[in-house]
Amino acid sequence: SLAAAPRTPVRQLLHDPKMIELIRQMRQAGARGGRRVVEHQVRSGGAVRTYQVTLSAVTDRPDPATSAGVATPVPGAADPLRPPAAAPGDDPPGVVAVLHDVTHEREVGQLKNDFVSSVSHELRTPLASIKAYVELLVDGEAQDEATKREFYEVIQNEANRLGRLIDNILSISRIESGLATVDRKPQGLDAIIRDALEVIGPQAARKQITVVERLTPAGYRASADRDMVYQAVLNLLSNAVKYTPEGGRVTVETVVDEARRKVVTRVTDTGVGIAPKDLPFIFDKFYRAEANNRIASGPGLGLSLVKHIVETVHRGRLLVESRVGEGSSVGFELDLCA
Ligand SMILES: Nc1ncnc2c1ncn2[C@@H]1O[C@H](COP(=O)(O)OP(=O)(O)O)[C@@H](O)[C@H]1O
Ligand SMILES: [Mg+2]
Known part of the structure; x- marks a missing residue:
């Protein structure tokens, strides 16, 4: 009106x-x-x-x-x-x-179109390589066991990537539509983080990236939704590995601040970094730092989901620090349970 x-x-x-x-x-x-x-x-x-x-x-x-x-x-x-x-x-x-x-409705419509085209592209890439490697196997192109195993691994990795992308999309849409079922329980975060580390391990190994774990033993409790915190950490780790050149280092740590009653989870890498002009926008849906396109592609959804999980679901705070060419540190702070 x-x-x-x-x-x-x-x-x-x-x-x-x-x-x-x-x-x-x-x-x-x-x-x-x-x-x-x-x-x-x-x-x-x-x-x-x-x-x-x-x-x-x-x-x-x-x-x-x-x-x-x-x-x-x-x-x-x-x-x-x-x-x-x-x-x-x-x-x-x-x-x-x-x-x-109807400006807002039309903008939402445009966003949906962007979403579909950007996501289709990202779905097609791993699917294309799965098809290509399956075809090689079917055609008997893999002569020895070692080659076969190598092909199976590519297929497995690409299928996992597809699965994660779909999980991200579904979680974002569930949280945005208010249909997400949140199950917060008092718990330490290290077990959740270790699960995410296990998934990201092979990806890091392929790039000879050293993963350092500095987790505070679970002597604290934060009210957290296990699956969502897992997904947030997985996205932070995935970015750290993606945007760090071969031979780099990724560190994940939890730091408990008893005085402020907070626990900080932080993923730090020795990667390409994020330019100051991009920093305010990296948590926006579809936002991707132009300068980092050379090292990796993506739909620009990961950090938007992290923001939803941290801010909307857990009422926590996001943390980010970065220096171009030196690395980035992206994380979040949650309240400790009373
Ligand atoms: N650890 C990191 N190092 C450098 N750049 C990063 C890092 N994490 C995120 N970024 C930048 O923030 C953008 C948004 O991240 P994200 O939402 O996960 O999208 P995607 O991973 O699909 O590119 C990325 O495109 C990238 O430019
Ligand atoms: Mg990402």
């Missing part, structure tokens, strides 16, 4: 040439013109707003069908909605234009 959108440029919209033309056409068609729904965009102070405009022709004569609702034309001399002077005996049709600001 107009009242709910105080910055709606009504004046501008009413004086817009396309709107004036639409209103003129409606008026010409007269009362039998019925209703017309058009979508119209207006640039207002740099931003483009989209309106769904419903136009109806009305007359002063009560509708014989309903004998209800008498519409009065909008007063005001400069108003383009004002009907022209009536010819004697003629009922000048007025036009009622209902403006519905």
